[in-house]
Amino acid sequence: MFIYVFLLLFSLFVILAYRYEYLIRDLGLQGLKWSQKSISFFHKNKNRFYYILLVYMALIASVRYYVGTDYWKYEEGYINNDFWFPEVGLKVVANIFHFFNLDVQLFFLAIAISIQLLIVKSLREYSENNREILVYALFFFITFYYFNHSMNIIRQYIAIGILFLNFNNIVEKKFIKYNIYFVFMLLFHQSSIILYPVYFIPRLFKKVINNRSYRNIALLLSFGLMFVRFDELITSILLKFGGRFSYYAKWGAEKYLEYDLSWKMLIVLIVKLIITLWIVNNKEKFIKTKKQEVLFTIYFFGMVLTFILYPMLIFRRLLMYINIVEIVIYALFIQKQSKHGKMILISWALMYYFAHLLSGFSDPLPYQTVF
Numbered sequence: 001m002f003i004y005v006f007l008l009l010f011s012l013f014v015i016l017a018y019r020y021e022y023l024i025r026d027l028g029l030q031g032l033k034w035s036q037k038s039i040s041f042f043h044k045n046k047n048r049f050y051y052i053l054l055v056y057m058a059l060i061a062s063v064r065y066y067v068g069t070d071y072w073k074y075e076e077g078y079i080n081n082d083f084w085f086p087e088v089g090l091k092v093v094a095n096i097f098h099f100f101n102l103d104v105q106l107f108f109l110a111i112a113i114s115i116q117l118l119i120v121k122s123l124r125e126y127s128e129n130n131r132e133i134l135v136y137a138l139f140f141f142i143t144f145y146y147f148n149h150s151m152n153i154i155r156q157y158i159a160i161g162i163l164f165l166n167f168n169n170i171v172e173k174k175f176i177k178y179n180i181y182f183v184f185m186l187l188f189h190q191s192s193i194i195l196y197p198v199y200f201i202p203r204l205f206k207k208v209i210n211n212r213s214y215r216n217i218a219l220l221l222s223f224g225l226m227f228v229r230f231d232e233l234i235t236s237i238l239l240k241f242g243g244r245f246s247y248y249a250k251w252g253a254e255k256y257l258e259y260d261l262s263w264k265m266l267i268v269l270i271v272k273l274i275i276t277l278w279i280v281n282n283k284e285k286f287i288k289t290k291k292q293e294v295l296f297t298i299y300f301f302g303m304v305l306t307f308i309l310y311p312m313l314i315f316r317r318l319l320m321y322i323n324i325v326e327i328v329i330y331a332l333f334i335q336k337q338s339k340h341g342k343m344i345l346i347s348w349a350l351m352y353y354f355a356h357l358l359s360g361f362s363d364p365l366p367y368q369t370v371f
Contacts, residue, residue, distance in 0.1 A: 156192075182196060
């Protein structure tokens with residue numbers, strides 16, 4: 001637990017480092033001698049703190065031991081060179097490591113760094129080299145539990161990282177390149193095929209996105225549909241696929257399609273709806289570029305699906321493919337807020353994090369290292 005809390009606190013410290021001069025000015029302390037020295041200190045070292053945060057995240061993910069639901073399966077699969085899943089991507093990586101007779105922990109290190117590189121490269125692209133937006137996005141990457149999930153669903157997270165980077169090909173309308181990226185996604189997790197139509201979402205949702213009333217109606221309707229039981233219908237549909245997907249259908253139907261909406265989860269989702277409505281009703285104030293417009297559309301589409309499907313665990317996992325874009329939207333949005341608005345968003349992020357860490361919404365991932 002301490003490892004996660006310290007990561008959270010350090011990410012807040014990095015935000016403070018980038019916002020420190022503005023904070024001192026807001027408090028009217030810029031004239032004091034000590035404040036000028038502290039401003040100079042943070043100005044010189046804020047980029048170092050940013051890189052320390054990245055290294056710390058990589059270390060947490062790479063030196064963990066038995067952290068994650070399937071950790072022991074990956075460890076056993078690597079040692080015996082016999083994995084249980086059909087996708088070949090990670091098997092190829094494992095074979096390369098076997099060829100050089102490398103330890104299993106180096107295998108986990110390579111996976112952790114690869115995931116982090118995909119996420120950070122995407123964030124640098126979408127923040128358009130604005131380091132402050134990037135730092136906010138990393139904070140939301142941690143607090144919205146994406147970082148913890150990356151240690152739990154390894155193959156899917158590699159695919160998520162590739163899709164996150166692939167969103168840029170939607171922005172630039174590079175359909176061939178989009179398909180090439182998708183092939184690599186499928187090499188790591190077959191479930192990513194469900195997200196293939198995302199390329200067409202910005203065009204299909206254009207009218208809804210550009211109309212505030214439509215945006216509100218869609219979100220409120222989706223929230224209402226959350227109370228409709230779709231689990232039996234979805235289970236029967238999945239079980240009819242058969243063939244190569246029969247394993248996933250049965251696995252999902254037996255364990256992960258149970259409708260589970262506790263009062264604690266409902267409270268979190270009500271707050272999430274309020275924050276989402278706040279964001280989408282201010283779209284025109286912070287979404288300025290074509291790239292941001294595409295990302296916002298994907299975010300909105302993800303939120304509409306989230307409220308309908310969130311009570312079923314399998315869909316919470318599948319929605320991570322597109323919902324990860326919310327860390328960019330929140331980072332863009334928080335920059336345009338007053339200090340009170342910033343405090344509300346940071347407080348919500350902290351609430352969300354501890355709700356998942358302590359309330360059983362997600363695997364708490366008790367931490368231990370190989371040392």
